[in-house]
Amino acid sequence: MLVTFPHMGNAYIAMKSVLEDLGVDVLVPPPCTKRTLELGAKHSPELACLPLKLNIGNYIESLERGAEVIVMAGGCGPCRFGYYAEVQREILQDLGYSFKMVVLERPQGNMRDFVKKLSMVTGGKSVMQVLASIKRATRVAVMMDELEKLCWQVRPRERVNGTVSRLMQEFHSKAYKARGSRQLSALIGEYKNKVSGVAVQEGSEVLRIGIVGEIYTVIEPYVNLSIAEKLGCLGAEVDKSITVSYWVINHLIKEALHLYDKRELNEASYPYLRSFVGGHGQESVANTVLYKRKGYDGVIHLLPFTCMPEIVARSALPEVSRQYDIPVMTLVLDELTGEAGYMTRLEGFIDLIRRKKELDKAYEEVLPGN
Amino acid sequence: MPKVGIPRALLYYNYFPMWKVFFEELGAEVVLSGLTNKKMLDDGVNCCVDDACLPMKVFHGHAVHLKDRVDYLFVPRLISVEKNEYICPKFCGLPDMVINSIEGLPKVIDCTINLRDGNKSLRKAVLEVGGLFTGSLSRIYKAYQKASAELADYERLMLNGATPLEALNGNGPPPADYQYSIGLIGHPYNIYDNYVSMSIIEKLRARGINVLTQDMVCKEELDRIAEGFTKPMFWSFGKKIMAASSYLIDQRNVRGIIYLVAFGCGLDALVGDLVERRIRKKGVPFCMITIDEHTGEAGVDTRLEAFIDMLEWRDTQECL
Numbered sequence: 134m135l136v137t138f139p140h141m142g143n144a145y146i147a148m149k150s151v152l153e154d155l156g157v158d159v160l161v162p163p164p165c166t167k168r169t170l171e172l173g174a175k176h177s178p179e180l181a182c183l184p185l186k187l188n189i190g191n192y193i194e195s196l197e198r199g200a201e202v203i204v205m206a207g208g209c210g211p212c213r214f215g216y217y218a219e220v221q222r223e224i225l226q227d228l229g230y231s232f233k234m235v236v237l238e239r240p241q242g243n244m245r246d247f248v249k250k251l252s253m254v255t256g257g258k259s260v261m262q263v264l265a266s267i268k269r270a271t272r273v274a275v276m277m278d279e280l281e282k283l284c285w286q287v288r289p290r291e292r293v294n295g296t297v298s299r300l301m302q303e304f305h306s307k308a309y310k311a312r313g314s315r316q317l318s319a320l321i322g323e324y325k326n327k328v329s330g331v332a333v334q335e336g337s338e339v340l341r342i343g344i345v346g347e348i349y350t351v352i353e354p355y356v357n358l359s360i361a362e363k364l365g366c367l368g369a370e371v372d373k374s375i376t377v378s379y380w381v382i383n384h385l386i387k388e389a390l391h392l393y394d395k396r397e398l399n400e401a402s403y404p405y406l407r408s409f410v411g412g413h414g415q416e417s418v419a420n421t422v423l424y425k426r427k428g429y430d431g432v433i434h435l436l437p438f439t440c441m442p443e444i445v446a447r448s449a450l451p452e453v454s455r456q457y458d459i460p461v462m463t464l465v466l467d468e469l470t471g472e473a474g475y476m477t478r479l480e481g482f483i484d485l486i487r488r489k490k491e492l493d494k495a496y497e498e499v500l501p502g503n
Numbered sequence: 504m505p506k507v508g509i510p511r512a513l514l515y516y517n518y519f520p521m522w523k524v525f526f527e528e529l530g531a532e533v534v535l536s537g538l539t540n541k542k543m544l545d546d547g548v549n550c551c552v553d554d555a556c557l558p559m560k561v562f563h564g565h566a567v568h569l570k571d572r573v574d575y576l577f578v579p580r581l582i583s584v585e586k587n588e589y590i591c592p593k594f595c596g597l598p599d600m601v602i603n604s605i606e607g608l609p610k611v612i613d614c615t616i617n618l619r620d621g622n623k624s625l626r627k628a629v630l631e632v633g634g635l636f637t638g639s640l641s642r643i644y645k646a647y648q649k650a651s652a653e654l655a656d657y658e659r660l661m662l663n664g665a666t667p668l669e670a671l672n673g674n675g676p677p678p679a680d681y682q683y684s685i686g687l688i689g690h691p692y693n694i695y696d697n698y699v700s701m702s703i704i705e706k707l708r709a710r711g712i713n714v715l716t717q718d719m720v721c722k723e724e725l726d727r728i729a730e731g732f733t734k735p736m737f738w739s740f741g742k743k744i745m746a747a748s749s750y751l752i753d754q755r756n757v758r759g760i761i762y763l764v765a766f767g768c769g770l771d772a773l774v775g776d777l778v779e780r781r782i783r784k785k786g787v788p789f790c791m792i793t794i795d796e797h798t799g800e801a802g803v804d805t806r807l808e809a810f811i812d813m814l815e816w817r818d819t820q821e822c823l
Contacts, residue, residue: 177776178772178773178775178776179772180766180767180768180769180771180772181772181773181776182769182772185773207734209587209737210588210589210737210738211589211590211591211592211595211737211738212592213769213770213772213773215737216734216736216737216773218734219733219734219777220773220776220777222733223776223777223780224776227780236734405599405603406596406599407580407598407599408580408582408595408596408599408615409582409595410592410593410595410596411589411592411595412592414592414596436554438554439554439767439769439772440554440769441591441592441593441769442592442596444552444554444555444592444593445592445593445595445596445599445600446596447552447554448551448552448555448596448599448600448603448604449596449599449600449603451603452603465554
C-alpha cells in the first residue's frame with residue numbers, strides 16, 4: 134500500500150517521518166511544478182482557492198506513480214479547507230482514478246478518532262506506537278523549522294550570494310531519499326551545521342520583514358515564488374508567523390487538548406478584528422501588530438485569490454498599518470501570478486522600507502536637538 | 504425616537520421581519536436602505552476591500568447609503584445560526600470590515616450571534632441590543648417573542664412559494680398558471696435582490712415557469728437529505744443549497760436547476776462544483792450563472808433564454 138499526501142512546503146518531512154516510522158511505504162509527490170498547477174487548475178472548480186488546485190495536481194502526479202492511498206487533513210470550518218477532501222475525492226473519482234482517501238481531522242476535539250483514522254493507514258500498529266511516532270515527527274518538524282529559520286537569518290548576510298539556497302537544494306534532494314525520523318533528523322542536523330558555517334559579511338545592515346497570511350501561501354515556496362529566498366537575496370531577514378511545526382503543535386495537538394492559548398492573539402487583533410474568522414485571518418492581523426512590537430521593519434501579507442478569512446484580515450490591515458506605523462503589503466497569489474511583476478513589487482517594498490528607515494532615523498537625530 | 508438603520512442586503516432577506524419588529528417594539532424607528540441600484544453598488548465597490556465577493560460590496564454600498572441618516576447602524580456579527588455550522592468567514596468579520604472600510608459611521612450595533620455551540624449567545628445578544636433602548640428586561644423579552652413570531656409567519660409564506668419581497672408585504676405567491684417548475688438555488692441575497700439577480704425570478708415567471716428556491720422547502724426535509732452527506736456540511740447556506748438541489752429534483756420534479764453564483768463567493772466555488780457533479784449524474788439540465796459588478800443584462804437574458812429553450816426542446820425532441 135503506497136501512501137501519498139499533498140505538498141505544503143517542508144511539511145512532507147514531518148509526514149515522511151511519521152508514516153515511515155510506522156513502516157508505511159510513502160510516496161512523496163514530486164515537487165510542485167508548472168505541470169502540477171496546470172493539472173490542478175484544469176480539473177478544479179475555477180474559483181476554488183489555489184491550495185485546492187495544487188493539491189489536485191499533487192494527487193494526480195502521485196497516482197500516476199502508483200500511489201494507492203491519499204492522506205489529507207480536514208477541518209470543521211468556516212474556512213473552505215475543511216471541505217477540501219470531499220471536493221477533491223469527487224474530482225479524482227470522476228476522473229476515474231481508484232484510490233482510498235483518509236481524512237485526518239479533529240472531530241470536535243477527540244484525539245482518539247484521529248489516532249484511529251491514522252491506524253487505518255498504518256495497519257496493525259498500536260496506539261502507543263502511533264503516538265510515539267507523532268511525537269518524533271513533531272520533533273522533526275520543529276528541527277526542520279529551526280533549519281529554515283537559520284536560512285532566513287544567514288541568507289541576507291552570506292558573503293557569496295546563493296550559498297544557502299544551493300545547500301538547501303541539496304538538502305531537499307537528500308531528504309526525499311532519507312527514511313524515517315532518525316535519518317531525517319540526522320540530515321537536518323548535518324545541514325544545520327553546514328548553513329551555520331556559511332561565511333557571512335559582518336556588520337551588514339539587514340531589514341527585518343515579517344510574513345503573515347494564509348498558511349499554504351506562506352509555507353509553500355512554489356506558490357509564493359520562494360518569497361523568503363527572494364527577500365533574503367534583497368538583504369532582508371524574514372520571519373514567518375506560521376510554520377509547519379506551529380500548525381502541528383497549536384492546531385493539531387494543543388487545540389485538541391484545549392490548550393491553545395489565544396489570549397495574546399485576541400488582544401493584539403482586538404481593535405481591528407474582534408472575532409475568529411476561520412483559517413488564520415485573525416492571526417494575520419494579530420501577528421502584524423506583534424511584528425511591529427518586536428521591531429520588524431515591514432510586513433508582507435500573502436493570500437490565495439478568493440481566500441475568505443484573509444480577505445477579512447486584508448480589510449483590517451490598512452488601519453493597522455496606519456496606526457502602528459508599519460508598512461504592510463498584501464500580495465494575492467493565483468495560478469496567473471507572474472514572477473517579474475511580483476519581483477518588482479518586492480523590490481519596491483524593500484526600497485520603500487529602507488527609505489522609511491533612513492527618514493525615521495533622521496527625524497530621531499533632529500528632534501532631540503529641538 | 505432613535506433611528507436604527509438596517510441595510511437591505513445579505514441576511515436582510517432571511518431575518519428582516521424579525522429585526523424590524525424587535526426594534527420597533529423597543530421604541531426605535533427602523534430605517535431601511537433603498538433597493539440596490541448602480542450608485543449603491545459603485546459606493547460599495549469603492550470602499551470595500553477589492554477581493555471581497557459581490558454581496559459584501561453590495562452590503563457596504565447600503566451601509567454608505569444609510570450612515571448619515573441614522574443614529575445606529577445594525578451590522579450583526581452572525582457567526583453561526585445553526586449548531587455546528589457557520590455562515591461564512593466574511594460574516595464573522597462583517598462589522599470589522601464595515602468599520603475598517605467606511606468612514607464617518609454612526610454607532611454600529613454589532614452584537615455577536617453564535618449558535619455553533621448552543622443558544623447561549625443569542626440571549627446575550629438580545630439583551631445587549633435591547634439594553635441600548637430600554638432598561639426593562641420584560642419589554643426586551645416581549646419584543647423578542649413578538650419578533651420571533653413574526654419571523655415564523657414570514658418563513659411560512661416563503662414555504663408556500665412566495666419570494667421575500669412578496670412575503671414582506673404579507674402576500675403569498677401571485678396566483679398563476681405555470682406550465683412547469685424549475686429550481687433556482689443560490690444564496691438568498693443573490694437570488695432575491697432584483698438588481699443583483701437582474702430580476703431573474705420575474706423573468707422566469709413571465710415565461711410561465713414556476714420558480715422554486717431552497718427557501719421554499721421545509722427545513723426538516725433538507726436536514727434529512729443533509730444527513731446523507733459523506734461529511735456534514737459546515738456552512739448553513741451551503742448545506743441548504745446542496746440538499747435543496749437534490750430535493751427539488753427528486754420530490755418536486757423540477758425540469759432544470761439554475762445556480763446563481765456571486766463572483767468571489769468562496770462557498771459557491773466549492774458547493775457549486777459538488778452540486779453540479781450531483782445534478783449531472785441525475786441527468787437534469789443545470790445552468791450556473793455567475794454575477795459580478797460588471798454583468799451585462801443582455802448576456803444573462805441570452806443564457807436564460809437558451810436554457811429555457813433547451814428545456815422545452817427536450818420535451819418534444821428527446822426520446823427519454
